[in-house]
Structure formats: structure tokens, C-alpha cells
Amino acid sequence: MLFSVREFEALARDRLPRYAYDFIAGGADDEVTVRANERAFARLRLLPRVLRGHAQRDLCTTLFGNEVTMPVVLSPTAFHRLADPQGEQATARAAAKAGTVMIASMASTVSIGDIAKAGGADLVLWFQAYIQSDIGITRTLIRRAEDAGCRALVVTVDSPVFGWRERDNRNGFHDLPPGMHCENMRDLTADGGVRDIEMVPGLSWDHIDRVVAMTDLPIVLKGVLHPADALTAVEHGVSGLFVSNHGGRQLDTVVAAIDAVADVAAAVDVPVLVDGGVRRGTDVVKALALGARAVGIGRPVLWGLAARGEEGVTEVLELLRAETDRAFAFCGCASVDHVARDLVREVRC
Numbered sequence: 613m614l615f616s617v618r619e620f621e622a623l624a625r626d627r628l629p630r631y632a633y634d635f636i637a638g639g640a641d642d643e644v645t646v647r648a649n650e651r652a653f654a655r656l657r658l659l660p661r662v663l664r665g666h667a668q669r670d671l672c673t674t675l676f677g678n679e680v681t682m683p684v685v686l687s688p689t690a691f692h693r694l695a696d697p698q699g700e701q702a703t704a705r706a707a708a709k710a711g712t713v714m715i716a717s718m719a720s721t722v723s724i725g726d727i728a729k730a731g732g733a734d735l736v737l738w739f740q741a742y743i744q745s746d747i748g749i750t751r752t753l754i755r756r757a758e759d760a761g762c763r764a765l766v767v768t769v770d771s772p773v774f775g776w777r778e779r780d781n782r783n784g785f786h787d788l789p790p791g792m793h794c795e796n797m798r799d800l801t802a803d804g805g806v807r808d809i810e811m812v813p814g815l816s817w818d819h820i821d822r823v824v825a826m827t828d829l830p831i832v833l834k835g836v837l838h839p840a841d842a843l844t845a846v847e848h849g850v851s852g853l854f855v856s857n858h859g860g861r862q863l864d865t866v867v868a869a870i871d872a873v874a875d876v877a878a879a880v881d882v883p884v885l886v887d888g889g890v891r892r893g894t895d896v897v898k899a900l901a902l903g904a905r906a907v908g909i910g911r912p913v914l915w916g917l918a919a920r921g922e923e924g925v926t927e928v929l930e931l932l933r934a935e936t937d938r939a940f941a942f943c944g945c946a947s948v949d950h951v952a953r954d955l956v957r958e959v960r961c
């Protein structure tokens with residue numbers, strides 16, 4: 613039995629080939645932001661309330677009309693078949709069982725339709741998109757997500773170019789192993805082949821306007837850190853914000869995501885999610901206290917998947933659920949609405 617997300621990381625490290633472990637664990641440049649994401653949580657300390665008499669806690673919340681059993685969702689991560697042969701299908705089953713949202717990456721190694729089938733009716737599935745320069749391709753991808761039953765569209769906006777990943781460069785990891793493809797990009801070339809995903813340096817608010825006009829799904833912008841951008845996003849018709857620095861994989865030395873969430877949440881009145889460095893239930897409570905509606909986890913899901921397949925993802929999710937529930941009990945919170953700003957203090961360390 614494993615007792616923490618960290619232990620799943622250690623087991624994943626033992627099981628994965630070096631290039632795959634490094635692709636998952638690594639970040640951009642000097643990985644300053646990868647470390648900062650976790651360290652920022654350690655700098656935040658809880659100031660619990662006592663004697664509030666909550667024998668039972670309820671972790672449920674609602675995200676854009678979707679009820680979830682805990683304020684922890686699966687952030688979009690590419691290439692799950694690097695971690696387990698069943699890839700995103702295994703992840704989908706675990707997310708459905710846990711009763712929370714899986715945000716499928718556009719760079720998944722199983723198509724969005726097959727992910728939806730694996731998760732079944734219980735899965736709350738959202739689709740993450742990188743807007744492509746050919747807006748027709750973007751439209752096709754969104755239609756495929758809608759047809760698969762996705763209930764929200766997460767548009768990643770922190771990636772005008774691809775981050776400089778020194779571990780991947782050193783390992784020579786630039787292509788998926790034979791037999792693995794970005795399945796959502798199939799049938800999108802002139803000869804019906806698998807199209808490469810592009811990063812679009814010229815991405816602008818005009819692109820967001822076009823995507824907003826293209827779908828009735830709620831749109832969540834992922835990778836917003838500045839409160840002024842959050843405000844502009846809402847003016848452009850976006851339904852929610854995902855405060856994220858892409859797990860430190862894009863621009864290095866960016867602020868820790870948890871350090872940006874309070875200002876973003878204060879600037880807008882739409883739901884705000886945050887990811888980056890969440891490893892414990894106490895991190896979940898800190899994020900809620902600072903104004904997040906829910907947190908996302910990226911690497912922990914892949915570590916669970918690499919360590920023990922579907923069961924490993926389930927174990928990671930249930931560990932975080934139990935830790936969050938325990939932190940609620942210690943802090944005197946009966947539900948997500950009880951997690952108040954005054955539960956958190958920042959210390960120097």
C-alpha cells in the first residue's frame with residue numbers, strides 16, 4: 613500500500629523508462645517554476661478553527677453545472693499511453709469512478725470519442741484545446757469533443773510557443789514511440805493522416821472570440837495568471853478561468869500558480885480553478901481558501917497511472933479525497949463553502 617502522492621511518484625520513477633519519467637516530471641529551462649509551485653504551498657500555513665462540531669464533511673461542488681464529488685479535477689496531460697498501455701481509457705474509468713472531471717488533452721493518445729466510451733455515462737469529460745492557426749481544424753476538433761459528449765472546453769493560452777524542455781532534449785525525446793499517436797489529430801491532413809499539433813505564436817483575443825462563437829459549451833481559459841487578463845477573458849464571454857503555469861513547463865520563472873489565484877479570483881465573478889504543485893489535501897484547502905472553486909492535478913495522475921494503471925489513478929484520487937476530508941475536519945469546515953480566506957497565512961521560509 614502507498615500512503616502519499618510522493619510514493620506514487622517514486623514507484624512511477626522505478627517503472628518508467630527514463631525519457632518518459634523525465635517528460636512527465638520535467639519543466640522548462642531551469643525548472644524554477646516547477647519547484648516554486650510546490651514550495652509556494654509550503655509557504656502557506658493553515659490557521660485552523662476548532663470546536664465547530666462537524667462530524668461529517670461534504671466535499672461536493674459544482675463546476676459549470678457539473679456536480680463533482682470533490683474539488684479536485686484531472687488537469688489535461690498529454691500522452692497517457694507513455695505511462696500505461698490503456699492510457700487515457702484507464703484514466704477515464706478512474707475519473708468516472710471517483711466522480712470527478714477528467715479534462716482530456718487534445719494531445720491524448722486515445723481519441724476523445726474512445727475516452728468518452730471508456731468513462732461511460734458517469735464520466736464528466738471536458739476537452740482541452742490548443743487553438744490551431746487553421747480555424748477550420750480548431751472547429752473540427754471542437755465538434756469531435758461535442759460529439760463525444762464533452763461538457764466544457766478548456767482553451768490553453770499559455771503556450772504561444774513550446775517550452776524549452778532540457779530533459780527531453782537530453783533524452784532525445786521528440787516523437788512518440790512507434791504505434792502511439794495524438795489520436796484527436798487523425799484524419800486532419802489532406803491524405804487522411806495524423807496532423808501535428810501547432811503552437812500559434814500569434815494567438816490573440818480575436819481567436820478567443822471565434823472559439824466562443826463556435827460552441828455553446830462553457831469555455832475555460834487555462835494558463836491565465838494576470839488579473840487583468842482574467843477580466844478581459846470574462847469580457848470576451850469566457851465562463852471560467854484556470855490559473856496555471858502549465859506545471860512550470862512553458863515559461864520558466866513564472867510565479868507559482870497558487871500565488872496568483874487570489875488576485876485572479878478577486879478580479880472576476882466566474883469560477884476559478886488552479887493547478888500546479890497540488891500534492892496534498894492541505895494544498896486543496898489552501899487553494900479553496902484563496903478563492904479557487906477547485907484544483908487540478910497533472911503529474912499525480914500520471915504517476916498513479918504509471919505505478920498501477922487505472923487502480924493507481926483511483927488510489928491517487930482517493931488519497932487526495934481522504935486527505936482533503938481530514939484537512940476539512942481539522943480546519944472546522946463542513947463543506948467547500950466553509951473554507952474561508954482567514955484559514956491561510958503566508959510565512960517566510
Ligand SMILES: Cc1cc2nc3c(=O)[nH]c(=O)nc-3n(C[C@H](O)[C@H](O)[C@H](O)COP(=O)(O)O)c2cc1C
Pocket residue numbers: 635636637649687688689690717718719740768834856857858859860861887888889890908909910911912914
Ligand atoms: C506530462 C504533462 C503533459 C501535459 N500536457 C498538457 C496538455 O496537453 N495540455 C495542457 O493544457 N496542459 C498540459 N500539461 C499541464 C497540466 O495541465 C497542468 O497544468 C500541470 O501539470 C499542473 O501541475 P502539476 O503537474 O504540478 O499538477 C501537462 C503537464 C504534464 C506534466
Ligand SMILES: CCCCCCC(=O)C(=O)O
Pocket residue numbers: 690719809810858861
Ligand atoms: C506538440 C505536442 C503538444 C503536446 C503538448 C503537451 C504539453 O502541453 C506538455 O506540457 O507537454
